[in-house]
Amino acid sequence: MTSREALQTLLKSYWRYYNVKEEGVEAPFAAEAEFVSKDEQYFLVKSAKLGESNSFEYIYFATVEHLTLALAQELDETAWARGMARVVPKPNHRNSDVHLIVLADKMDDDAAKFLEKLHRYESYHHTWWGWSHYRVVALETSTGRLVFNRMGQILKKLFRNIKSAIKKESNEK
Numbered sequence: 272m273t274s275r276e277a278l279q280t281l282l283k284s285y286w287r288y289y290n291v292k293e294e295g296v297e298a299p300f301a302a303e304a305e306f307v308s309k310d311e312q313y314f315l316v317k318s319a320k321l322g323e324s325n326s327f328e329y330i331y332f333a334t335v336e337h338l339t340l341a342l343a344q345e346l347d348e349t350a351w352a353r354g355m356a357r358v359v360p361k362p363n364h365r366n367s368d369v370h371l372i373v374l375a376d377k378m379d380d381d382a383a384k385f386l387e388k389l390h391r392y393e394s395y396h397h398t399w400w401g402w403s404h405y406r407v408v409a410l411e412t413s414t415g416r417l418v419f420n421r422m423g424q425i426l427k428k429l430f431r432n433i434k435s436a437i438k439k440e441s442n443e444k
Contacts, residue, residue: 274334274374277412277437278302281332281374284433289330297353299346304330324365329354331371338375338409343382346373351391351405358403360395366402370423373409378416383409389420410434 272280278301285291289304296303306328313319331350335342354369373386391405406423408430410416415434419427 272412272437272440274336274376274412275301276440277374277410278332278334280437280440281372281433284429285330289328299333299342299349300331301334302332304328304332306330323363325363326365327358327367329357329367329369331369333371333373334375335373336376338373338378338382338411340379340381340385343373343385343409346371347386347389347407354405355393355403358393360400362400364395364401366404368404368406370406370408370426373407375409375411376413378409378411378418383416383418386418387420390422410437412437 282291282293282302282304285304289306291302291304293302306326308326310324310326312322331353333346350371351369354367358367360367369391386407386409389405389407393403395401404422405420406426407418407420408423408426409418410430410433415438417427417430417434
C-alpha cells in the first residue's frame with residue numbers, strides 16, 4: 272500500500288472528531304486536521320460560571336515516497352511553524368497542540384532517529400495561559416515500521432490499530 276492510499280485509511284479515523292481538509296492544503300502536506308474543544312463549568316445555574324477552557328489540536332499529514340533526513344527536518348520546521356502561527360494564547364486557553372504525521376513508502380534510519388528525538392514545547396505566561404506540545408508519528412507503509420517522538424507515544428494504540436487496518440486493506444487487494 273502506498274502512502275497516499277494509507278492516508279485515506281488514516282483520515283477515516285479523524286473525520287468524526289476533527290475538521291479534515293484535503294483540498295487547498297499548502298505543500299508539503301497532503302492534508303490538515305483541526306480539533307477545537309470549548310469546555311465551560313457551572314455552579315448550579317449558567318449565570319454562575321466556575322471556569323472555561325479551550326483546547327486546540329492542529330494536525331499536519333505528509334505523504335512521501337522516500338523520507339530522508341533533510342525532508343524530515345523540512346516537514347518538522349514547517350509543521351511547527353504553521354501550527355504555532357495559529358495559536359492565540361489568552362486567559363482560558365488550555366492547550367494548542369501540533370501534530371506531524373508522516374506516511375512514507377520508505378524511511379531512512381537517520382530520518383527516523385531525528386523524528387524520535389524531536390522535542391518542542393511552548394508555555395504561555397508560565398502555563399497560566401496554556402501550553403503547546405508537539406507530537407510526531409511516522410509510518411513506513413512498506414514495512415509497517417512506526418516511529419514516535421516522546422510526546423507522540425500517546426498515539427501508539429491508535430496507530431497500531433491503523434497499521435493493522437492498512438495491512439488488512441492491502442491484503443484484500
